[in-house]
Amino acid sequence: MKNKIQELRRARKVTQQELADALSVTRQTIISLENGKYNASLTLAHKAAQFFGITIEELFIFEGEENL
Amino acid sequence: MxxxxxxxxxxxxxxxxxxxxxxxxxxxxxxxxxxxxxxxxGVVYGAFGSLMVVAVFNVARLFSALGDEEKLKKMYIAETDERNIALGKETGSTTLEISVSGLAFAAIAASFFSTTVSLTFAAAVFFIGLVAAAVRTYYNKKM
Structure with a gap:
């Protein structure tokens, strides 16, 4: 699943560590999310969307049946 | 917190x-x-000795975190980070699969040399399977 975390984070001049602290996760989790190596849980997706002030659908791009 | x-x-x-x-x-x-x-x-002394070393290390680490808000927050993040938790689950299941396969293979290989060793390996595989089934049943009811 693709996401706009890196794009939005850079646009708002937020560091990975600052975002990690705000979402109560490790910086490694932010790196994995940005690289598309890890898919966020619903809770984390919700927190991240709230942080950027957008909806989950705007932040995460679901590309069909990728997990099947 | x-x-x-x-x-x-x-x-x-x-x-x-x-x-x-x-x-x-x-x-x-x-x-x-x-x-x-x-x-x-020796085994008993070794086990208790190791337990003590781990406990002493934990006491130092935990009390130090309790006295420092920043350390406590870091510990909280490290323990609740969902990627870390997912990694732990993935590591656990992969380790289990590899260990059981290894033990099963060892049980077969050992049967050519020693019945006792082979049966010990087979018993270990059986026990792990039993525990895995019990744990799965528990979580199946819990979730």
Whole structure:
């Protein structure tokens, strides 16, 4: 699943560590999310969307049946 | 965070109790059994000794976190980070698969040399399977 975390984070001049602290996760989790190596849980997706002030659908791009 | 602080305090107290109990149990065992030092005693001393070292390390780490808000927050993030939790689950299941396969293979290979060793490996595989089934049943009902 693709996401706009890196794009939005850079646009708002937020560091990975600052975002990690705000979402109560490790910086490694932010790196994995940005690289598309890890898919966020619903809770984390919700927190991240709230942080950027957008909806989950705007932040995460679901590309069909990728997990099947 | 207050809940996490309570959890860490509880863990610190348990570790501190272990630090005191482990040598006390060892001394009591020595007095009660009056057993001369042999392999079994070595195993018991080794196990309790390792337990004590881990407990001492934990006491230092946990009490230090309790006295420092920044360390406590870092510990909270490290323990609740969902990627870390997912990694743990993935690691656990992969480790289990590899270990069971290895043990099963060892049981077959050992059957050519020693029935006792082969049966021990087979029993270990059976026991792991039994535990895995019980744990799966537990979580199946819980989720």
């Amino acid at each position: 207050e809940e996490f602080r309570k959890k860490i305090r509880r863990r610190a107290h348990i570790s501190a109790a272990l630090c005191l109990l482990a040598p006390a149990i060892l001394i009591a065992l020595q007095i009660i059994t009056k057993r001369p030092m042999d392999y079994a005693s």
